[in-house]
Amino acid sequence: MNLRFTKMHGLGNDFMVIDGISQSLPEDGLPFPADEIRRLGSRHFGVGFDQMLIVQPARGDADFRYRILNADGSEVSQCGNGARCFARFVREQGLTDKQSIRVETAAGQMTLNLTEDDQVTVDMGAPLWAPEQIPMTAKAESDSYFLVSGSQAWEVGAVGLGNPHCTLLVENVDTAPVETTGPMLESHEQFPERVNVGFMQIVSRGEIRLRVYERGAGETLACGSGACAAVVIGQRRGWLDEQVTVHLPGGSLQIEYAGTGGIRMTGPASRVYDGSIEIKTD
Structure with missing residues (x-):
């Protein structure tokens, strides 16, 4: 089938965004075979992306359903940079004229707010600290955990x-x-669904530098949920304030969390080009 798409990025974290409302796609299961997703994600043989984002009709009272497929063909529940691109995409494609957009994800509903200066603020929801909610295997909830592999050990904070x-x-x-x-x-054994790994350097109580190795994608130029995770983990350890600027290789995000409610992430979203491509559906 011939499919229209838009290439977008959030601070260099790049996406192939597909309108599954005006174009017919399966509502359940993978919309395309996993090997076809991997081909499309290849920067040599396909479009090239960290994640594929799919806009679909909501099943409940949200405005849209939001699905995220990694370049390796696996599906995930959350992507902060992708959410900002999603918001700009549905506005530019004329799928909505709302400034505040509610989207349904595999992790629940989230709200995307477009600002007057072309930034997007995303309510990422509240952090989940219980090991079974992250998910990870641990005897009890803790501010930090020691992960061991062979002769190596690391102290990490963990959050869902x-x-x-x-x-x-x-x-x-x-x-x-x-x-x-x-x-x-x-791929550490304590994370049954694998894990996104953040490497955080603290510059001050209101500023950090961060690199993120994302499950299913490798290191990306930016990871919105990874920025939120680093900030709330740093806050829990007493290292960071409520408002933090996170510098990633692709640019900077503003993260705000007051200890209750949802984490608010603000940053840009950019359209690169529109295109169409033949995709195998079986």
């Missing part, structure tokens, strides 16, 4: 934000072992 995150403190993100430690922790 619709997807699992762990964050470790580093002296300098430029020299952090993201390429080696990232994949080791991503």
